Amino acid sequence: GENVEQHPSTLSVQEGDSAVIKCTYSDSASNYFPWYKQELGKRPQLIIDIRSNVGEKKDQRIAVTLNKTAKHFSLHITETQPEDSAVYFCAAIIAGNQFYFGTGTSLTVIP
Amino acid sequence: DVKVTQSSRYLVKRTGEKVFLECVQDMDHENMFWYRQDPGLGLRLIYFSYDVKMKEKGDIPEGYSVSREKKERFSLILESASTNQTSMYLCASSLSVGQNTIYFGEGSWLTVV
Numbered sequence: 001g002e003n004v005e006q007h008p009s010t011l012s013v014q015e016g017d018s019a020v021i022k023c024t025y026s027d028s029a030s031n032y033f034p035w036y037k038q039e040l041g042k043r044p045q046l047i048i049d050i051r052s053n054v055g056e057k058k059d060q061r062i063a064v065t066l067n068k069t070a071k072h073f074s075l076h077i078t079e080t081q082p083e084d085s086a087v088y089f090c091a092a093i094i095a096g097n098q099f100y101f102g103t104g105t106s107l108t109v110i111p
Numbered sequence: 112d113v114k115v116t117q118s119s120r121y122l123v124k125r126t127g128e129k130v131f132l133e134c135v136q137d138m139d140h141e142n143m144f145w146y147r148q149d150p151g152l153g154l155r156l157i158y159f160s161y162d163v164k165m166k167e168k169g170d171i172p173e174g175y176s177v178s179r180e181k182k183e184r185f186s187l188i189l190e191s192a193s194t195n196q197t198s199m200y201l202c203a204s205s206l207s208v209g210q211n212t213i214y215f216g217e218g219s220w221l222t223v224v
Contacts, residue, residue, distance in 0.1 A: 009151065034212070043115075043201070043215040044154075089154060091213075099144070099205075099213055103153035 002027040004092050006102025013080050014110050021105045023090035024072040030092040030100075033066060033073045038087045038104075047088075048075070080109045114138070117202050117216040124223050130189040132219050134202030143185035144203040144213070145169075145177060154201065160185055192223045 003026040013019045023033075034049035050057045050064045050073065057064050066073040077084055090102040118133040136143065144159040156169030158177040166177050174196060178186045185204075189196055202216040
């Protein structure tokens with residue numbers, strides 16, 4: 001099956017700086033890569049996603065890049081704000097049914 | 112909005128008790144999932160179901176069973192709870208094969224003493 005590795009496990013940045021979280025996957029059949037944000041005590045929620053036929057996608061301060069050859073994808077958050085503090089999960093999906101999640105990154109934005 | 116509802120947010124059970132965690136989704140989704148979330152281990156798939164009465168084991172099915180008698184409801188069962196099953200349990204659903212977005216419930220915090 002798929003194996004998704006996520007780094008770093010914890011990340012602290014100063015408010016206004018950028019944050020980057022990286023994930024690698026093992027199965028070339030994975031074709032969809034969403035990112036979820038989980039605030040303390042709340043459910044994970046989709047923040048951005050990318051499909052295997054696209055190299056980069058941006059939504060305001062959040063962007064995701066995908067390198068299919070190297071089998072890795074990254075979440076980029078620019079101009080970080082305290083409300084960005086949360087746990088972020090990457091995932092790789094095969095055939096729309098099997099979701100494989102990374103182990104999560106706890107991001108702290110220091111005011 | 113898709114709604115995935117987990118009936119119990121916080122439970123405390125004794126070792127050996129039988130525990131039922133209920134999950135209901137209101138969007139006619141075919142796929143439903145149960146995950147366990149532990150610090151440093153992320154989200155680990157326990158079981159999933161792609162149709163009524165159908166179930167598939169995930170990565171950590173030992174000590175758990177599931178039931179899907181109706182399309183909207185997916186139950187996780189701990190036949191004999193143990194302390195190492197203390198965790199946060201997340202239910203999720205997605206529409207069908209090829210529809211990738213997964214929606215999560217709020218989670219159920221289970222403590223086994």
